[in-house]
Amino acid sequence: MNPVNYLYLAALLFTIGAVGVLVRRNAIVLFMCVELMLNACNLALVTFSRLHGNLDGQIIAFFTMVVAAAEVVVGLAIIVSVFRTRHSASVDDTNLMKL
């Protein structure tokens, strides 16, 4: 087997994550989909690291994780505060962003 398969897997996961972002309405699930996309990217990075034989790809994946952690923290905080005011976690309920 060729490690390229990992890339296909990453592509597939990324796509599933992207579609999930588009079709799900629950903000938390939406976030999970974003996390899935990040993970797919990480997988690709790790695979690239292996293909190229150096560790920089892993480093980037590591940073991605850190950033993802930070993002989740802030994102979830936002969800919580939105939920508090609107009693709903659906992104469709926050549609004031129009004229």
Added chain:
Amino acid sequence: MDNLIPVLVAVPLLGAALLLCGGRRLDRVGHLLGTFLAFASFGVGLALFFSMLGRSVDQRPIHDHLFTWIPVNGFQAEVGFQLDQLSMTFVLLITGVGSLIHLYSIGYMAHDEKRRRFFGYLNLFLAAMLLLVLADNYLLLYVGWEGVGLASYLLIGFWQHKPSAATAAKKAFLVNRVGDVGLSIAVMLMFTTFGTFAFTPVFADASKATQATQATLTGIGLMLLLAACGKSAQVPLQSWLGDAMEGPTPVSALIHAATMVTAGVYLITRSSAIFNQAPTAQLATVVVGAVTLLFGAIVGCAKDDIKKALAGSTMSQIGYMVLAAGLGPIGYVFAIMHLVTHGFFKAGLFLGAGSVMHGMNDEVDMRKYGGLAKYMKWTTVTFGLGYLAIIGVPPFSGFYTKDKIIEAAFGHGGTEGWILGTCAVIGAAVTAFYMTRVMLMTFFGEKRWADDADGHQPHPHESPKIMVIPMVLLAVGSVAGGFLFNWNDSFVRWLSPVTGVAEGNPPLNPTVIQILTGVVLVLGVAVAWMMYGRRPVPATPPLGSLLTRAARRDLLQDDFNHVVLVSGGSHLTRFLVYLEGKGLDGLVNGIAALVGGTSGRVRKIQNGYVRSYALSMFGGALVLAVTTLLMRAVA
């Protein structure tokens, strides 16, 4: 002595400035100041005249360069004066008659609250007219030309509270502007052809005309003729003169009879070097002159308004002058000579008419006069002398000058000569008719005035001395002028160095022409006496023949103007206003509405749903990726 020329212009200009800007504190002395300055100007003119007489013929013209006006590379407009015999003649006429009319106006305008301003305008007119005749180049002449137009505008519209006066003033200015366009184009043509528009070099170049410049000279000549038509009320730009009678009568006498309206004749005579080289332009000139002299005469026959009848007469007499000027060297001198004598007798006639109106509560309808000779002796006598002069009874001045023009017209030679001569003779007959008519309707016959609307009966009375004296002096001029000028051919010798002179070769003996003219004159007077002297004049005008009715309406000239120019123009303007609003602005607003509508529709894509935005982002990323890959594949 030479440096007195600017003073000639400056004196009345100063008067105008003082009187117009001086405010109310000059109200009480304004008229005296204005009159004094006019006489001062006349004095300066006389001094210059005697100084000129003292010089030999080729030393007579003098130049005085003041300053450079507009210098732009090849275009050098100067402010400079040229005083030669022709200018001198005009200077004396303008300041002389002008001073007399200033004097007359003291009496005539005594009760007008705006008298100070009236004298300011009169002084302004004098300054502009003097500038016109003294300029040594066409552009400066143009300044004077428009200046007299302005003065004329202000004076016609002097009684602005009357809408008719305001309209007449505007009409006069506009029609003159059309003529001014001609003068502008003529100056431009001169500049592009000769590189200059000063008299001396232009005339020098013009007389060396080659075949190539002949056409240009014809163009210049025609444009100058257009200008002359505007200012001198010649067909087809004559329509303003009748309406201009809305102005106070002294104005009609000075500007619209004696001086300003003759500026066209001055222009043609001054430009003799150009006209001499442009036979087509000359032909056009004589045609204009001949048509106008008949036109004016016919109009004069039909008018019941004394001033308008005289205005028609003025038009007709200037027609004679233009005709003479168009004849070339055989006519220039006589055109100017007739101009000067006409200045005397026509001014006298107008002042007389003013005097009659003064005594008749400003009534102008001759059908409401009659038998005034009893009440106004001085006026009747002076008016009568002017009458005799204008119809050309020997030995009054009109006889000498008009006769010369008729001779010159015949002397033009060929068929043209016959046609022109015949026109001139017919004109003389009609002149005799309408002037006799005026005379009879005004001063003789039964009295026809009746109660006014407010029950006041006019009390005809003689005018005060200050008005009578100018009338007497002008009458003297109209009696003796012709004789003096012709004595020993003094006028011809005086003016010929400037205009040149040539002998015509009339197909008839001059004596025969004189006799012929005399016969038609008697005929004209007789017919008039039959119609207006023997039987009472109806107080309401009879319907009259078709021609009479047309002539009362200025031979339908105004109707033509109204239909073609006024209503055509207003339709055009309205159409353009519409086009501006619906077309140009509509286009712009339409684009704006289109953008607005489109964005209103596109706006709906902004539904506020995050997922929808995410989808478009996703799609956009997709499109970008595909495009990039495709570009790569293509490359």
Added chain:
Amino acid sequence: MSFPLLTVTAALPAVGAILTAALPAATDTRSRDRNKVVPLAFSLATLVLACVATARFTPGGPRFQLTEYHSWISQFGIGYSLGVDGIAVVLVLLTAVLVPFVMLASWHDADPVVDDRGTFERNRRTQGFFALILAVEAMVVISFEATDVFLFYVFFEAMLIPMYFLIGGFGDRTKGEDAKQRSYAAVKFLLYNLLGGLVMLAAVIGLYTRAHTFDLVSITTALQNGSLHFPPVVENALFLGFMFAFAVKAPLWPLHTWLPNAMGEATAGVAVLITAVVDKVGTYAMLRFCLNLFPEASKTFAPAILVLSVISILYGALLAVGQKDIKRLVAYASISHFGFIILGIFALTSQGQSGAALYMVNHGVSTAAWLLVAGFLMSRRGSRLIADYGGVQKVAPVLAGTFLVGGLAILSLPGLGPFVSEFLVLVGTFERYPALGIVATAGIVLAALYVLVLYQRTMTGPVKAGNEGVKDLKARELVVVAPLIAMLLVLGIYPKPIADIVNPSVNQTLSQVGRTDPAPHVVNAIGGGQ
């Protein structure tokens, strides 16, 4: 380093604008007058500086004088470079002369409302008005002085901001539908000029990609010695880009429709500012940038532009005749006059261009005189409709007289300034394009028509109801009008000093374009040329 005269001339009104805006809000009429005297003093000081600059300018000396240079954005060759030629210095002077008059004439135009109980509405509107006028002056002056294309562009566009507020914020109609009209006019003004400016921006960038500098002097020098050459297509495109912006600003038919709205809705003083000062930047820029940067394209497009100018002349005049609103009438008259200016510029003869340069000055002064007097009249009666007036001459003779003199200047009566310039333009055009010259001459008849018709309808005849109480000019108004009329007379009788300043610059421009005046035909004939 010498004293930066040009910078100071432009900066002084700018400082004045800031200072005026920063003054404490007026609490009573007295402090309100103080808030007006300060900007007036600044504009007068600017006038003094402009006079000094004119005096220090040596006609016939180097092309650009009193130059200043500082590097600004050196990566793109953008410099803060100022310098004036004869035409610029005259226009700077014109601007500096007109602004104090505009201020004096608009003295009460932006006064805060005093209500029935006599309480003084306390706000900064009044001083804002005067600060905006000063800001406009500063930007116009620096536009005239800039010899860097980019620098010019920046201020050419920035001018729109204060103008927008002046038009939109201070019209004489404040209620309901009328106020909507005013904001329509302001937006229209802004959009038209922004559109022009955007097209020009593209051309400015295009110019840079070819010339690699924005410096006018270096580009013209390079063009002349052949080290820089535009391919014809590029040059034509760039020329059109510049010309479009200037034709909107000037304005040239058919890009003119913003002007009647803007002038109609603005106060008379602001309308004067628009037509006599701001629009001059457009015509001036044609002369300085279009002709100098793109000589070949200028020659290519000259006939087309001349035809448009002639259309402007006649169209503007005809529409002026058909107007019911005094200010709109003046606006259309201005369009007609701008037609003459552009005609003179693109006739590419020294008479035409000198005439155009003088025309800019004369048009500024004459329109100011005419329109400000009309403004005084309108402020007395509160109406802009011609039909509301009649017989004013009877009750206010001085007002009517000055109005007539202003109108006579507009119709180019000889002896007043505009005649000189109009005749030069016509002669200059006639030299090269006789037919266009003749058609344009018809404009002088139409000018007489709209001026005299307006005068007749408003001033003559019996006193119309409602006009009995019209007061004659006050001292402040006379102070505005009398000097303007005096200037018109001086410009008409002795324009030589200004012509002498302008002529060398015109000749330099023409030599850059590579055109000489046609020689008189007679000389040609003698030389065997024809």
Added chain:
Amino acid sequence: MTSTGEAVQFWVLAVIAVGGALGMVLCRKAVHSALCLAATMIALAICYMAQGAVFLGIVQIVVYTGAIMMLFLFVVMLVGVSSADSVKEVLKGQRVAAVVGGIGFGVLLCAGIANANLHAFTGVGAANEAAGGNVQGLASLIFTRYVWAFEVTGALLITAAVGAMVLTHREATEVRQSQRELAEQRVRLGTQVTPLPAPGVYARHNAVDAPGLLPDGTPAEISVNPTLRQRGQMRQLGSDLLRRMGELEQSTAGWLGRKAPKPRSGSELAHVEQRGTEQRGTGQRESEQREVESK
């Protein structure tokens, strides 16, 4: 080529990962989604390790699955475990467009990968060996070449922490009352002067949800947390329980030296039973109503 073992492992993990991902997208309940995602992440962690990224694999499990997913779960709990997306899609065409776009995107990515020249690979082993291990290798990179990014990441984390606190912080809308004020208020109102009774008396299961008994043996509802009461999760004391308590009292009376209370009559017990049923009914109704509203 990799070993057959890895291939087998890959295919197993790939199926788990994709299954988990699909499950996450398709599950209606957020909590199920979270569990599916956790499975995917663990599978990925093993993939990392299999590819020589041991450190990342561990971090993946510890940080992602351990910390981040737990955070998710906490929030899911906070927001409501039972809340589920409705099946109906409100945006027209959104689902179809998303799926079509997703498929297109996937095809595009796969095509890109297929076109890339990735047939030879180096393997990360040598790199790991050079530094003496994966962790050492990463560490030496992080603290040398990527030290700046690392520091910035630290700042980012702090900012995120502060940000989360700020976002979830609720501004007090009124002045917090002191204990004294509360006590005074309590006395002033006079409804419940004494402290609330403690719950969980005679508790057998979950103490907080069983109300304490009043001296008369009736349950004191105010002793239960109001939240539980509102959710209808208060344990009802049935007659059976009471009876057994009575027995207990009886039996201990002698031992404690107390007088045994009188056994409760049947009618008394029935009364208690009835009240309990009523209360449970209301509590359940309320909670159902809230759920409907939240949908």
